[in-house]
Every structure is written in structure tokens, then in C-alpha cells.
Amino acid sequence: MPEQTAFPHRRVGLVEDHESVAIGLSVMLKDEPDIELVCIATTVSEMLAQNVSLDLAILDLRLADGSSPKSNVEELRAAGLETLIFTGAENPFLVRSxxxxxxxxxxxxxxxxxxxxxxxxxxxxxxxxxxTEWAAAIDGDPGLDEVGLSPRQLEVLELYASGEKADRVARLTGLAPQTVNDYLQRIRQKYAAAGRPAPTKTDLYKRAVEDGVLPIPERRNLGRNLTLTNNDLQ
Structure with missing residues (x-):
């Protein structure tokens, strides 16, 4: 009989905060001789703190700690770990991020x-x-045009869109208040040029969520978050 080709043994870790999903993946992999699920954590930091040798991190796109997919992937890659996203039906902006x-x-x-x-x-x-879903999220949606914000503009957007007033953003970033206002004007211009206008603070909040700058709010908190930004348009 011809000898069967065996796959190399691989050790993987899962970052997932839903117990049922973690149990389900464990069951899926338990009879695979070449794939060993060696750790499960609810956050990236928690998994890295376990200090186990892994060939791959399997990462949920949305976690309860409010972390962004981009920052999580960057943290894992900085630790030398490649990542596979394991997700439900999600916002394509987060997939692209x-x-x-x-x-x-x-x-x-x-x-x-x-x-x-x-x-x-x-x-x-x-x-x-x-x-197919990944390719469509990255390439197929005309609303996915990047706006090309600089790191400093992203910092201002994150603070302002999360509810801070412009003068408070200035204090937190060490920028002059007029500079913050100039940044906000430029951010709005970039979004408008990309076909994703953001004339109000609520719109900026939505764009920040779409682009993964801010986490998607839990359903129970969505109305409260939008009310805060509607009441703080200056």
C-alpha cells in the first residue's frame, strides 16, 4: 500500500469571547491529528500572556474588550504570530481593516x-x-474607499468621534485648539472626497466605527452612543 502523506503537526490558539464558539472549534479539531488547539483566551493580551508556542492565532473579528481588528492583528504579528480571522457576518470595513x-x-x-x-x-x-467573502469585502464594495488619514488625524478622529469636545482633544493630544479644528476640517474633506461625507459629529462617529477606528457598540448601547454625539455637535 502507498504510504499516506501526513500533514506537519501545527499548534494553534483561539482568541474568542463566546464560550459556545470556543467549545465548537475544540470539537471540530479534536480528531485532527495534525492540528492541536493548545490555548483559548478572550483577548489577545490574555493569549500572549500564556507564553505558549503557536503556529497560528485564530481571532474573532469583534471582541468584548472593544479592541479593533487592526490593533489585535498588529499585536499578534509583533509577537511573531500569523492570524486567521474566524468570524460571523460582520461589517466589511472591519474585515478590510x-x-x-x-x-x-x-x-x-x-x-x-x-x-x-x-x-x-x-x-x-x-x-x-x-x-469569496474576504475578496468582496476588500475589493468589491465601492464604499470601501480609503480616506488616507495620517496617524495624527486618526488620533484626533478617535478622540473627537468618541465624544470628546475639540478643546479636550487639544489638551489630550498636546495640539493647539485651532490645529484640532483644522484637522477635523481636513478629515471631513477627506471623507467627502472619498464619497463618504461626514458633516456632523454623529457622521464622524459612524465613519470611525466603519473604519475600525472605534469599536462597534453593543446593541444595547447603540442608542446611547448616538444620543451623546447628537448632543455634542460642536
């Missing part, structure tokens, strides 16, 4: 078990995992 940070691919939680396992096996071996 993770993709820009350098993930190996995106696989949906709704995919058949065999598809999920194949994606994990490929990513754990360092191969790209290209799916």
Missing part, C-alpha cells in the same frame, strides 16, 4: 466543518486563505 493589517485570511463561522479545518490547516502552514 484586519486584511490591511496582514491576516492570512478570513473564514466564516457558518462554513462547513471541513472548510473551517482546511482554512486553519492552510493558515497554520503559512498559506493565504482566500474566500
Amino acid at each position: 484586519a486584511a490591511r493589517a496582514g491576516v492570512l485570511g478570513v473564514v466564516r463561522k457558518s462554513e462547513p466543518t471541513a472548510v473551517v479545518i482546511d482554512a486553519i490547516r492552510a493558515a497554520a502552514s503559512g498559506r493565504q486563505v482566500v474566500t
Whole structure:
């Protein structure tokens, strides 16, 4: 009989804050001789603190700690770990944010078990995992045009769109109040030029959420967040 080709043994970790999903993935992988799920954590920092040797991090796109996909992927890559996103039906802006940070691919939680396992096996071996959903989120949506904000503009947007007044943003960033206002004007101009106008503070909040600058609010808090920004348009 011809000898069967064995896959190399790979060790993976999961960052996921829903227990049912973590249990489900554990069950999926328990009979795979070449893939070992060696750690589960609810945040990236918690997983890295376990200090275990891994070939791949499997990361949920949205976590309860409010972290952005981009910052999570960057933190994992800084620790020498490649990442596969394991997600439900999500905002394409967040998928694109993770993709820009350098993930190996995106696989949906709704995919058949065999598809999920194949994606994990490929990513754990360092191969790209290209799916239709990922390609569509990155390339197919005309509303995904980047606005090209500088790091300083992103800092101002994050603070202002989260509810801070312009003078408070100035104090937090060490910028002059007029400079903050100039940044905000330029940010609005860039969004308008990209076909994603943001004339009000509420609009800036929405754009910041879309682009992964701010986390998507929990459903129960959504109305409160929008009320805050509507009451603070100056």
C-alpha cells in the first residue's frame, strides 16, 4: 500500500469571547491529528500572556474588550504570530481593516466543518486563505474607499468621534485648539472626497466605527452612543 502523506503537526490558539464558539472549534479539531488547539483566551493580551508556542492565532473579528481588528492583528504579528480571522457576518470595513493589517485570511463561522479545518490547516502552514467573502469585502464594495488619514488625524478622529469636545482633544493630544479644528476640517474633506461625507459629529462617529477606528457598540448601547454625539455637535 502507498504510504499516506501526513500533514506537519501545527499548534494553534483561539482568541474568542463566546464560550459556545470556543467549545465548537475544540470539537471540530479534536480528531485532527495534525492540528492541536493548545490555548483559548478572550483577548489577545490574555493569549500572549500564556507564553505558549503557536503556529497560528485564530481571532474573532469583534471582541468584548472593544479592541479593533487592526490593533489585535498588529499585536499578534509583533509577537511573531500569523492570524486567521474566524468570524460571523460582520461589517466589511472591519474585515478590510484586519486584511490591511496582514491576516492570512478570513473564514466564516457558518462554513462547513471541513472548510473551517482546511482554512486553519492552510493558515497554520503559512498559506493565504482566500474566500469569496474576504475578496468582496476588500475589493468589491465601492464604499470601501480609503480616506488616507495620517496617524495624527486618526488620533484626533478617535478622540473627537468618541465624544470628546475639540478643546479636550487639544489638551489630550498636546495640539493647539485651532490645529484640532483644522484637522477635523481636513478629515471631513477627506471623507467627502472619498464619497463618504461626514458633516456632523454623529457622521464622524459612524465613519470611525466603519473604519475600525472605534469599536462597534453593543446593541444595547447603540442608542446611547448616538444620543451623546447628537448632543455634542460642536
